Amino acid sequence: MWKLLLAAWIAYGPTGPIARTIVKSDDCPPIVIDGTPSKMQVHAAKSTDYPVTVCEAAIAPEVKSASIDGEELPLKKLNRAEKVAIVGDTGCRMRTAKGQYPAQNQGCVPASWPFQEVAGTIAKWDPDVILHVGDYYYREAACKGTNCVPAKYNWNRWNADFFAPATKLLPHAPWIFVRGNHEMCSRAAEGWVRFLDPRSYLWENVQTCTSNLTYTPPYVVSLGALDVAVVDSSAADDALDQAQVPIYAGQLALLRKARPGAWLTQHHPYWAASGSEEDSDTMAAAWEQSPLPQMAGVFTGHIHLLEILNFTNNEVPQFVVGNGGTALDAPATDPTGTSLGATGATGGVPGTAGAPATPGSPFGAPGGAGGIPNTPGAIGTPPR
Secondary structure, three states, rough: OOOOOOOEEEEEEEEEEEEEEEEOOOOOEEEEOEEEEOOOOEEEEEOOOOOOEEEEEEEEOOOOOOEEEEEOOOOOOOOOOOOOEEEEHHHHHHOEOOOOOOOOOOOOOOOOOOOOHHHHHHHHOOEEEEEEOOOOOOOOEEEEEEEEEEEEEEHHHHHHHHHHHOOOHHOOOOOOOOOOHHHHHOOOOHHHHHHOOOOOOOOOOOHHHHOOOOOOOEEEEOOOOEEEEOOOOOOOOOOOOOOOOHHHHHHOOOOOOOOOOOEOOOOOOOOOOOOOOOOOHHHHHHHOOOOOOOEEEEEEOOOOEEEEOOOOOOOOOEEEEEEOOOOOOOOOEEOOOOOOOOOOEEOOOOOEEEOOOOOOOOOOOOOOOOOOEEEEOEEOOOOO
């Protein structure tokens, strides 16, 4: 028997679903496909900071069953989207002081960092697909109290921040992984490329990443009745960066032929209510140049709150799902100074998941959010 460090999982990518796992050995275990063992390929070999091997295998459309070391993969849920769980910004905040931001140590225990509880709740809900809208890695410092010093990006911190607390959730359903700003080239990009990016990119160094992987192309995932367009906004400036606007506008233009009713997902919100102004003026300007009005909704994270925004001018609704475990932001306020942190608007609900619906029905969320036509999912908030 192979010693797996964690349960195997399936991720959707631009070429279809792939199976991945992480092992301590240098070579890969077999994957049993429709009863026949087949060798998995090495996606990422060991390194000093990442002493684990990442293995993968493509899952062809005709495959009915697959398992790795006795762990059955959720192939029966492929191409289904009746129940979609959405989560984002899940890691435990540990950072040094920088600019306007003070040093922060979230504590990284369940009482102050609920990601494992959120993951367990989603697993019990048993979705067809799990969409993570980015920012997996937050342990960027080593802290004693609020005395924090920079820490290396490595496997131990990736494991503590994401894989260990998500162990029971990983094999429950296929995943769509979105790259967040914490996974940009100057930060945790190496782990992103090794573990979660569904493409065959190889990590070399920060300089090569900056040259080649700062802007990676969008792609569309087909989940049967629902298409999900995935955009890498990891490098997008929250402020207006005129040099970036045509780059992201060009990426959005590549999605103009997406089916009506598709979802668009990326990390940075185009529009949101935030006390820290972390919706992206750059991405909003790119949208103005290359709008996608056929989309049923935009699903993002980045702001550490749950927000659902509809618009009187029939603009595409915006969902901000940045409350998956990391330290929450203070609720935004309206022009009168009243907090918008009520249930169903903006607030501190840890984690969010979808609710079942039929194709063509509107979203319905506790607290009165709704009115999004032509989508086969609905958004709700699971109980803690």
